[in-house]
Amino acid sequence: xxxxxxxxxxxxxxxxxxxxxxxxxxxxxxxxxxxxxxxxxxxxxxxxxxxxxxxxxxxxxxxxxxxxxxxxxxxxxxxxxxxxxxxxxxxxxxxxxxxxxxxxxxxxxxxxxxxxxxxxxxxxxxxxxxxxxxxxxxxxxxxxxxxxxxxxxxxxxxxxxxxxxxxxxxxxxxxxxxxxxxxxxxxxxxxxxxxxxxxxxxxxxxxxxxxxxxxxxxxxxxxxxxxxxxxxxxxxxxxxxxxxxxxxxxxxxxxxxxxxxxxxxxxxxxxxxxxxxxxxxx
Amino acid sequence: xxxxxxxxxxxxxxxxxxxxxxxxxxxxxxxxxxxxxxxxxxxxxxxxxxxxxxxxxxxxxxxxxxxxxxxxxxxxxxxxxxxxxxxxxxxxxxxxxxxxxxxxxxxxxxxxxxxxxxxxxxxxxxxxxxxxxxxxxxxxxxxxxxxxxxxxxxxxxxxxxxxxxxxxxxxxxxxxxxxxxxxxxxxxxxxxxxxxxxxxxxxxxxxxxxxxxxxxxxxxxxxxxxxxxxxxxxxxxxxxxxxxxxxxxxxxxxxxxxxxxxxxxxxxxxxxxxxxxxxxxxxxxxxxxxxxxxxxxxxxxxxxxxxxxxx
Numbered sequence: 001x002x003x004x005x006x007x008x009x010x011x012x013x014x015x016x017x018x019x020x021x022x023x024x025x026x027x028x029x030x031x032x033x034x035x036x037x038x039x040x041x042x043x044x045x046x047x048x049x050x051x052x053x054x055x056x057x058x059x060x061x062x063x064x065x066x067x068x069x070x071x072x073x074x075x076x077x078x079x080x081x082x083x084x085x086x087x088x089x090x091x092x093x094x095x096x097x098x099x100x101x102x103x104x105x106x107x108x109x110x111x112x113x114x115x116x117x118x119x120x121x122x123x124x125x126x127x128x129x130x131x132x133x134x135x136x137x138x139x140x141x142x143x144x145x146x147x148x149x150x151x152x153x154x155x156x157x158x159x160x161x162x163x164x165x166x167x168x169x170x171x172x173x174x175x176x177x178x179x180x181x182x183x184x185x186x187x188x189x190x191x192x193x194x195x196x197x198x199x200x201x202x203x204x205x206x207x208x209x210x211x212x213x214x215x216x217x218x219x220x221x222x223x224x225x226x227x228x229x230x231x232x233x234x235x236x237x238x239x240x241x242x243x244x245x246x247x248x249x250x251x252x253x254x255x256x257x258x259x260x261x262x263x264x265x266x267x268x269x270x271x272x273x274x275x276x277x278x279x280x281x282x
Numbered sequence: 283x284x285x286x287x288x289x290x291x292x293x294x295x296x297x298x299x300x301x302x303x304x305x306x307x308x309x310x311x312x313x314x315x316x317x318x319x320x321x322x323x324x325x326x327x328x329x330x331x332x333x334x335x336x337x338x339x340x341x342x343x344x345x346x347x348x349x350x351x352x353x354x355x356x357x358x359x360x361x362x363x364x365x366x367x368x369x370x371x372x373x374x375x376x377x378x379x380x381x382x383x384x385x386x387x388x389x390x391x392x393x394x395x396x397x398x399x400x401x402x403x404x405x406x407x408x409x410x411x412x413x414x415x416x417x418x419x420x421x422x423x424x425x426x427x428x429x430x431x432x433x434x435x436x437x438x439x440x441x442x443x444x445x446x447x448x449x450x451x452x453x454x455x456x457x458x459x460x461x462x463x464x465x466x467x468x469x470x471x472x473x474x475x476x477x478x479x480x481x482x483x484x485x486x487x488x489x490x491x492x493x494x495x496x497x498x499x500x501x502x503x504x505x506x507x508x509x510x511x512x513x514x515x516x517x518x519x520x521x522x523x524x525x526x527x528x529x530x531x532x533x534x535x536x537x538x539x540x541x542x543x544x545x546x547x548x549x550x551x552x553x554x555x556x557x558x559x560x561x562x563x564x565x566x567x568x569x570x571x572x573x574x575x576x577x578x579x580x581x582x583x584x585x586x587x588x589x590x591x592x593x
Contacts (some may be wrong), residue, residue, distance in 0.1 A: 004348040004509075010293065011522070013397075015402075018397055018402070020285060022394070022397055022398070022404075022408050023398060025390075025394060025412070026411045026412070028469070029411055029414065029469065029473075030411060030414075031414060032426050032427060032429075032439070033414070033415075033426065033427075033467075035430070036426045036429060039429065039435075044435075045432060047435045048434060048435050050438060050440075051435060051436060051437050051439075051440045052440060055493065069534075093321040093325060094322060094323070096318035096319070096321065096322070097318060097319055097321070097322035097341070098315075099314075099318060100314060100315050100318045104311045104314055104315055106311060106312070106315060109315070112319065112323065114322070115323075115326070115331075116322060116326055118328045118331070119326060119472035120332070120582075121578055121579050121582040122574070122575045122579060123529075123530040123551070123578065124576070125336050125530060125551045125554060125571065125573040125574060126334065126531060126571040126572070126575040126578065127330070127333035127334045127336075127338065127571055127575075128554065128555075128558075128559065128562075128571065129337065129347075129558055129559065129564050129567045129568050129571060130332075130333035130334075130336035130337045130340060130568065130571075131329065131333045131341070132347075132559070133347060133564065134328070134329070134332070134333055134336075136347075149325065149328075149329055150330075152325055153325040153326050153330045154327075154329070154330060155416040156322055156325065156326050156330075158461065160322065168426075184314075185311070185313075185314040186314060186317070189314075189318075191321055195311075208512075210417070211390070213553045214418075214419035214421075214533075215417070216419070216420065216421055216532075216533040217532055217551070217555070220555075221559055231421075232419055232421040232533075233420075235421060235422070235425065236421060236425075236536070236537060239356055239425060239537070246429060246435045248434065250426075250429060253422050253425050253426055254441075256419070256422055257418055257422050260417055260418055260419065261417070263416075263417075263570070263575045264414075264417045268410075271417075272413075272477060277437070
């Protein structure tokens with residue numbers, strides 16, 4: 001039996017049919033995206049008669065007017081600030097907590113872990129109104145922190161779980177030896193746990209970043225000033241203003257997808273590892 | 283703000299290093315727990331646990347968010363919800379999304395994963411393409427599909443015209459809008475489930491397939507007797523994610539229909555947004571939140587029981 005057949009999952013399709021199906025599905029996935037990107041290069045009249053094909057005349061101005069203006073960059077900047085603050089705060093708080101849950105057992109530690117993991121079970125939407133009241137009473141409406149802090153809080157469960165499962169693989173004997181030699185927990189955390197855990201820290205960082213970058217409901221409720229809008233809010237506002245100029249909306253959407261695709265290509269390994277981390281464990 | 287933050291960080295760092303030098307001998311289990319747990323516990327309590335508890339409390343009041351909630355109305359918010367036509371539509375739509383996710387999206391994802399499993403040429407490229415919609419923000423994907431469905435400028439309108447039909451305005455059509463959204467849901471999320479299945483398939487021992495081949499098993503037998511049973515935990519996990527995601531669907535609907543026309547595409551969360559948040563009906567909206575919470579938690583516990591029984 002050949003090497004190739006060893007990986008055969010018993011699909012008895014002919015290669016032609018197999019590729020035909022794959023290409024069909026890939027086409028259905030890509031056509032809307034490509035049509036949107038190309039649509040950004042068309043004039044409105046061209047779009048009306050010819051939404052599928054190449055532009056009759058390439059209108060670079062659609063894209064250029066967006067890239068040359070401050071609005072697009074302001075939106076990306078706001079999203080970036082919120083995402084970076086969220087990632088940093090999540091990693092700091094969750095790595096510390098996960099370290100305790102992985103290596104330090106004391107009365108009530110299991111209970112505290114379960115308490116923090118409750119957040120995995122329901123979406124922020126369920127508590128969005130009291131959350132709004134709380135953020136308002138703390139004076140955090142229309143601030144980056146008003147979005148960052150609840151985002152971190154709702155992401156805690158997932159991040160702590162991933163980090164703790166990784167930290168636990170560091171052998172307890174290593175910690176015991178370090179403690180006997182007079183190295184405290186905190187030094188062990190800084191000089192052993194963290195350097196050994198770079199892959200999982202990167203994975204959690206990437207997941208939290210993407211989540212924050214794409215988030216919509218929380219900023220929608222917390223932010224009211226368009227100078228502080230992250231890009232999903234900004235693009236919805238843009239669509240509201242230019243709803244009749246589809247070519248501009250499409251150019252804008254394509255430009256916001258671009259950073260996501262770059263990010264995906266760069267961080268693909270970590271993203272997929274994180275998303276499927278639960279799957280392998282079952 | 284940057285300078286302020288830097289100052290704060292510097293002072294914390296200074297305090298931390300001096301603390302570490304002076305108290306290393308009592309650097310004990312208790313000390314590390316007392317130092318490392320409070321930030322996470324505080325954030326979680328303040329922004330997750332308390333708001334959820336408050337939602338339960340507010341849901342018994344009629345309150346517009348100013349002053350303190352005083353008008354206690356008992357279970358009236360819940361009674362209003364049960365009788366509300368739009369909320370019932372929202373619940374039905376959530377069920378419909380769950381059903382389509384499980385019955386169409388997951389089999390499609392599994393089929394693609396199996397077709398790509400044999401290290402065929404181009405497998406990585408196909409995997410990336412199928413995963414791409416999942417990486418896009420819901421808002422961006424929603425706006426792109428709003429264009430696709432647009433009767434005047436969009437792809438669907440043009441395709442219908444080419445086939446000799448009048449241009450349809452699906453998102454403005456009460457009877458069609460929900461189906462249009464379901465297509466976007468499958469398009470957006472099947473790649474994620476495919477990735478789960480790809481990871482699951484890689485865990486299956488290839489020797490099993492070799493043995494099955496040698497014993498003369500047919501393709502169908504191998505699929506139903508080897509692949510599917512061994513993929514059980516992955517399928518259950520993927521179904522779990524699919525249901526949980528379907529219950530919470532919101533971001534994708536806003537750019538497409540915002541729950542309209544005439545509430546025909548509401549889900550629980552878009553309903554909560556349109557009737558609770560935008561109208562600042564804190565008590566009423568909180569009641570929706572509590573129902574959402576109960577459904578999610580009940581489902582999570584149910585899944586956990588099933589998982590511990592089978593896996």
